Structures are given as structure tokens and as C-alpha cells.
Amino acid sequence: MRPILLKGHERPLTFLKYNREGDLLFSCAKDNTPTVWFADNGERLGTYRGHNGAVWCCDVSRDSTRLITGCADTTAKIWNVQNGSLLYTFQFEAPVRAVEFSLGDKLAVITSDPFIEQVSAIHVKRIESDLSEQSADSVITLKGPQGRINRVVWGPLNKTIISAGEDAIIRMWDTETGKLLKESDKETGHQKTITSLSKSADGSHFITGSSDKSSKLWDTRTLTLMKTYKVEAPVNACAISPLLDHVVIGGGQEAMSVTTTGHRAGKFEAKFYHKILEEEIGGVKGHFGPINALAFNPDGRSFSSGGEDGYVRLHHFDSDYFNIKL
Secondary structure (H helix, E strand, O other), X not given: OOOEEEEOOOOOEXXXXXXXXXXXXXXXXXXXXXXXXXXXXXOEEEEOOOOOOOEEEEEEOOOOOEEEEXXXXXXXXXXXXXXXXXXXXXXXXXXXXXXXXXXXXOEEEEEEOOXXXXXXXXXXXXXXXXXXXXXXXXXXXXXXXXXXXXXXXEOHHHXXXXXXXXXXXXXXXXXXXXXXXXXXXXXXOOOOOEEEEEEOOOOOEEEEEEOOOEEEEEEOOOOOEEEEEEOOOOEEEEEEOOOOOEEEEEEOOOHHHHXXXXXXXXXXXXXXXXXXXXXXXXXXXXXXXXXXXXXXXXXXXXEEEEEOOOEEEEEEOOHHHHHOOO
């Protein structure tokens, strides 16, 4: 399984996202330029220029025409995927951390960080089909979590919003009223910052990764904890295979502590676990630094990882992978 190395970023990667067809891969990094690649051969299609800071997150519309990005420069921007032109900028008073289009792309959820006197917040924006009529107003704004909200996603049918972050608690909000519906259990849940959250293909469950060296699988409707995967290093990224009962988990200590802890090469591998049995089934090494982003292609036949080293590694599974027996 020889990876294709995608070298287009000067700084550490932060996020990876495939479009629905799986033919395009979008990458965000701490440089200011989100980039789009062909997912089969890793050829770079283009970049989106206009941000002035670390781009933390992105999402692409269902028809692959629009890209939304969230950036430390306190803006979320909507781009034309095809030609890279900037279509609209949402201006906030704090760095933007997470973004996601709703089912149907009529809404977007955006989180802003705590900053000076601002508390962390979740903003829901209506997205017009004609962006010349786009308004900057929020449909609803939710506040409550302490510390940064690192990830936010839509629940089934856009009825709920699920958020997670520094206070290690997963919350479910009602999209209409903004009411807090549920919180994850403190005892069984994560004990440290939740760094990543990724939904299954059908949205019925999702996986979270945390600095507490574990990854957990949750039911989207009830926030019931279903599985826990223990790893040897803090988790920065995780994803669920759309094809097999597999999850992939990546991370590693922060780059600055690698030299001091004497870990062998810092444990920078993407580890595969059996989703149901919670057993490790294999790993893919290669990054020279912690893995910050992971994504499965929607067809389940390839995955990509993005590291602190500035590389995106694109792996097409060989036939052995599909015949792993446990």
C-alpha cells in the first residue's frame, strides 16, 4: 500500500474532507490556503486564497459547488469550488474553529472560540442559494460550553446539533429552540479535551477522539456510549469506514514533547481498530509528526491522513485489507 504524498502545505495539517462522490479531497492547514486535490491520484487542482490565519475546518456542499472554511482570522468563508473565487465572508469577533453544512446545504453551523471577552459560541446561519442575497445574521446562537468547541456536526434531519471540545463533554442541542437536550456522561465519557468528532456514513453514530488517549463510539440520537478504543498516545483525529466495520485513529504527542518522552519515533501511525470488537487490526506508519487529520473516502477503498509534518498521505487499500480475518 504505497501512499501518494501530497505536498502543498507549508504548515501542519488541521483537517481533511472528501466530497460526496469521493473524487475530490479538501485539505486545511495552519498556512492560510485551503487546497483541493484529485482523490485518486493526488494531483493538486487548486487553492482558495483569501484567509489570513490557520484554517481549522472545512465542509463541502452535497453537489460539490461550494466550500465553507473556518479560520483563526475570525472569518468563515464560502468559496466556489470550481474556480476558487470567494463568494461570501461571515465576520465574527473571535477565531472560527468548526464549520458544517446542514443536510440540504440550506444552513451552516459555525463555532467561534472564547476570545478576550467573548465566550465560545455556536452560530447557525441560513445559506442563500443566491449568495448576493446572503445575510450575516444568525438564525440562532448557542452558548454554554466552557472553553473551545473543537467540533460541531448536525444530527439526523438537522433537528439537533452535536458539539464537543475542551471541557470533554459532548452536547446535543435542539436546532429550533437552542435548548440543551443531552450531555454525555462524565463518568463514562472522555476525561480530557475532545479533539475530533466524525460521523458514520449514515449519521446514526459518530466517533470522538480525545487527549485522554482514547476514542469512543456514540449513538447520535441518544448519546449512548457504545464502544471505547484505547490507544497509547493522545488522539487528534479519527474516522469511521463507510464500507467495513473499521475505525481509524491517529494522533501522537504534541511535537514539542516528542523529544522529551523517549517514545519510539513518537507513535505517529494511523491505527485501525475493529469497530465492534474494539481490537486493533493494523497500522499505517509514515508521518514525521503527530497525525492531525484523517478521512475515509466515501467508497471505503482509500483513506487520507494529514500530519504535523505538512504532508497529506493518500492511501489506496490493497486487496488484502478487504480480507482481514480476525
